[in-house]
Amino acid sequence: MIEMKDVHKTYPNGVKAINGIDVKIHQGEFAYIVGPSGAGKSTFIKMMYREEKPSTGTINVNGVNVAKLKSSRVPIFRRNIGVVFQDFKLLPKLTVYENVAFALEAIEEHPEKIKARVLEVLDLVGLKHKIRSLPDELSGGEQQRVSIARSIVNKPKVVIADEPTGNLDPETSWEIMDIFDRINKTGTTILMATHNREIVNTIRKRVIAVENGKIVRDEVRGDYGYES
Numbered sequence: 001m002i003e004m005k006d007v008h009k010t011y012p013n014g015v016k017a018i019n020g021i022d023v024k025i026h027q028g029e030f031a032y033i034v035g036p037s038g039a040g041k042s043t044f045i046k047m048m049y050r051e052e053k054p055s056t057g058t059i060n061v062n063g064v065n066v067a068k069l070k071s072s073r074v075p076i077f078r079r080n081i082g083v084v085f086q087d088f089k090l091l092p093k094l095t096v097y098e099n100v101a102f103a104l105e106a107i108e109e110h111p112e113k114i115k116a117r118v119l120e121v122l123d124l125v126g127l128k129h130k131i132r133s134l135p136d137e138l139s140g141g142e143q144q145r146v147s148i149a150r151s152i153v154n155k156p157k158v159v160i161a162d163e164p165t166g167n168l169d170p171e172t173s174w175e176i177m178d179i180f181d182r183i184n185k186t187g188t189t190i191l192m193a194t195h196n197r198e199i200v201n202t203i204r205k206r207v208i209a210v211e212n213g214k215i216v217r218d219e220v221r222g223d224y225g226y227e228s
């Protein structure tokens with residue numbers, strides 16, 4: 001479970017990005033984070049995987065108080081969280097296989113186990129035939145599939161995605177959403193910041209709307225709610 005209590009975040013330049021957020025997200029939920037540009041969506045998400053620290057308040061992710069976590073413990077904490085970005089963030093000199101295996105090699109898994117798991121997740125995202133390709137030999141949608149495979153290879157309880165379809169065409173975006181839906185159906189919590197009105201209004205999930213660093217709407221099966 002993820003729980004934020006009275007979370008505030010002021011950046012060093014004085015910008016108050018988050019102004020008092022209280023929220024609970026239960027294991028297995030799928031929630032969209034929506035809101036205008038600059039509302040605080042990315043900051044909200046970054047605090048959950050400790051890319052940013054809150055200025056005040058508590059953030060509990062799977063029993064870990066993220067706000068108080070020592071920097072040296074952050075890499076271990078992140079093994080239980082998958083993160084997917086708009087711009088994929090793949091390692092350009094590593095193959096598809098190596099990009100996905102990287103996270104498992106870091107925890108010194110047995111080589112045979114690594115191979116089996118990497119092939120399993122690449123199969124799940126439909127990319128088993130591209131294991132030897134480099135990221136720049138792939139389409140944007142394929143690169144995003146690799147990044148999703150990488151995010152789930154450690155079997156995290158939570159996958160956090162910041163605008164995962166932001167660089168993709170509509171058809172590819174639907175395919176990516178289908179993968180997230182399948183991951184969610186295995187019991188993984190998905191938290192996704194998005195500007196994609198059509199997706200939010202079609203694949204109905206919990207919608208948490210953020211404006212000026214506050215939650216202004218939280219609906220079980222909400223809609224996007226903003227004019228495009």
Ligand SMILES: Nc1ncnc2c1ncn2[C@@H]1O[C@H](COP(=O)(O)OP(=O)(O)OP(=O)(O)O)[C@@H](O)[C@H]1O
Nearest residue numbers: 011012013015017036037038039040041042043044
């Ligand atoms: N590292 C930073 N230092 C200072 N201010 C920041 C930093 N990152 C974000 N901000 C500011 O914090 C506020 C919230 O930004 P954030 O990126 O969280 O919004 P967002 O809702 O994700 O926006 P978008 O939809 O455009 O990605 C904005 O005013 C932004 O300029």
